[in-house]
Amino acid sequence: QSVLTQPPSVSGAPGQRVTISCTGSSSNIGAGYDVHWYQQVPGTVPKVLIDSHNNRPSGVPDRFSGSKSGTSASLAISGLQAEDEADYYCQSFDRSLSTWVFGRGTKLTVL
Amino acid sequence: EVQVVESGGGLVQPGGSLRLSCAASGFTFEGYWLSWVRQAPGKGLEWVANIKPDGTEKYYVDSVKGRFTISRDNAQNLFYLQMDSLRAEDTAIYYCAKQGPAWLWGQGTMVTVSS
Numbered sequence: 006q007s008v009l010t011q012p013p014s015v016s017g018a019p020g021q022r023v024t025i026s027c028t029g030s031s032s033n034i035g036a037g038y039d040v041h042w043y044q045q046v047p048g049t050v051p052k053v054l055i056d057s058h059n060n061r062p063s064g065v066p067d068r069f070s071g072s073k074s075g076t077s078a079s080l081a082i083s084g085l086q087a088e089d090e091a092d093y094y095c096q097s098f099d100r101s102l103s104t105w106v107f108g109r110g111t112k113l114t115v116l
Numbered sequence: 117e118v119q120v121v122e123s124g125g126g127l128v129q130p131g132g133s134l135r136l137s138c139a140a141s142g143f144t145f146e147g148y149w150l151s152w153v154r155q156a157p158g159k160g161l162e163w164v165a166n167i168k169p170d171g172t173e174k175y176y177v178d179s180v181k182g183r184f185t186i187s188r189d190n191a192q193n194l195f196y197l198q199m200d201s202l203r204a205e206d207t208a209i210y211y212c213a214k215q216g217p218a219w220l221w222g223q224g225t226m227v228t229v230s231s
Contacts, residue, residue, distance in 0.1 A: 045161075
């Protein structure tokens, strides 16, 4: 059981908008720790989509956006494209564990 | 160019040891926390350990405590992960990373623990 909970999979048709949730607790997201989001195409290095300041690094399309509320965070992807098919991970810091933690990942399928 | 590059992976028998290295360039090495993250085949990302800029604080995931040791050499812009008493479940790609608002990841090095 992961400290950060993500849905195993989400799907959407091209052009649609999908969201991926990341549910934590009062010792991580709820404690105010920032959330990072990554995209990983199998066989490649994880790519930063959203940094701890909720910004997109250079080169990341503005179709990707992050938000946070209470003990949860979300990644929204609008105007879904075939190239968005990948695994997505959230990451935060947990003060009870004094460690960084990742969600188990969400596989996005573009129908 | 700002980058971190891992080396030292390979095949090792259960119970054996391996030391991973990570060479950094393009940034003020001694100013950053550094982490190791791993990914077992077909599995998700798992944070393994990190170390404070001056090396005085180190943290580990429970599954590697007492077996893995993280260290750094600020004079050489290198940091390390000494892995002892390796188990089959330690088989993974190991990534080194510079912590920050956006983590900087290396390309990873594969560690296979098998007889």
